[in-house]
Amino acid sequence: MKTMSPLRITHLVWITASIMALSAAQDIPRIKDLGCVNDYDTKMVCFWEVVTGDANCSSDFQLKYANTDTENEVLYCKDLGNEYRENFRVANKCVCNIDVKNLISTDRYHVQVESQGRTEGEKTIAIFSSIKPKPPSLLEVNLSDPTNGVVKWKTNYENEYLATFLSYQIQFISVEDGKTAWEHPLEQMEPLRYKFSKRQLTRGSEYKVRVRTKHKQTQIIWSEWSPAYTFRN
Template identity: 25%
Template sequence: TFTNLVLYTIVALSFVQTSLDLNCVNDYEKEMTCHMTPDNTNDFPQYNMFEHIYSSACECKFQVNGFVVGETFKANLLRKGNVLFTKYIKTRESIKPKRPIIISISLTENGNFRITWDTKYTHGTVFYESLSVELTYSVKGSTHNVSTDPMKVDQTNYEFVGRNLQPNSNYIVWARVVTNYNDIYSDYSEPYEFSTCKFLNI
């Protein structure tokens, strides 16, 4: 089935269109986000539905009444009532899971660090079961990051082995998730900081 998604814009007469790059992703819950990169960054203020988010792109968000894996959206980008171009967006191929959060990091009795997280999706649903979680950590200030293998979402926590970490150090850990519907990862969670003891072997 097709669902129309019309991206309305109001552009000044001075705007000269040569090419646009429109990329849309959905969180498979209720929101679709579209990023647009025009050739001329001076055109950003002339859009009434796109927000300038960084130096070369802008975005807009749409609320959708649920997504269906086999659904395709037809996105029309309009300028002064005229269609600039049309893009077809397949739900399954454009899923980008929501950004997870790290809930806590606690020291266990055996000296490990247990990390728990929240994917922000409802437990027990088919989509929830399709998710995997990846953790990335490093010593604060270091450029050397270590990532775990993706873990199935029903594994609700993970332990960093204390003796494998540097003693008396500050660590930062991030989480991100991916669905087996495609290979698009979510954005990383906010970094969560924890500190190791002076003597990890005790």
């Protein structure tokens, strides 16, 4: 029986190790479009897309973050998982919800996404330029006046000072065809209400009204829409 030389054995071991390393590297999910937004209060949300296909975000990744002023204090995201849209899991989108005691507009956070000990993405996030406010909540649509209606809502910010930095957009949608009847930008308002003429809408028709908001100074990212309120004109 012919035996292999030590050199040939070494060569085969090197090839085998290389193939295993390449296979392991191919198993590591790759990501793109890492980003974060914050509600200018107590929550930051980071998200990314997995370019290598289906992923179990909670087990495939970990996200660590640190305030750039205190980088020696590295924290890990505890609420990491796949994104859900209308109760359906999105296979290639990950989202991480981070609770922060007190977000300050001048803060910057360094976030880093790892998989199997390897850094797959990192980014420094400026709090002020990544504000996505909390969505408002509609309280009521008052139709008691025969000529005008009044929409009232709240900001969902306990800190009234933060609420002074918000501007709004209101939108009326026809229930019959789903088309926007009209929408209107609104500057800072106190109290939070909008009076509209009933003549702008078709009498007897049903409409949905909703409100969203953004930070007046950054003017970058809209909040999600408030839940819609349905009424008959």
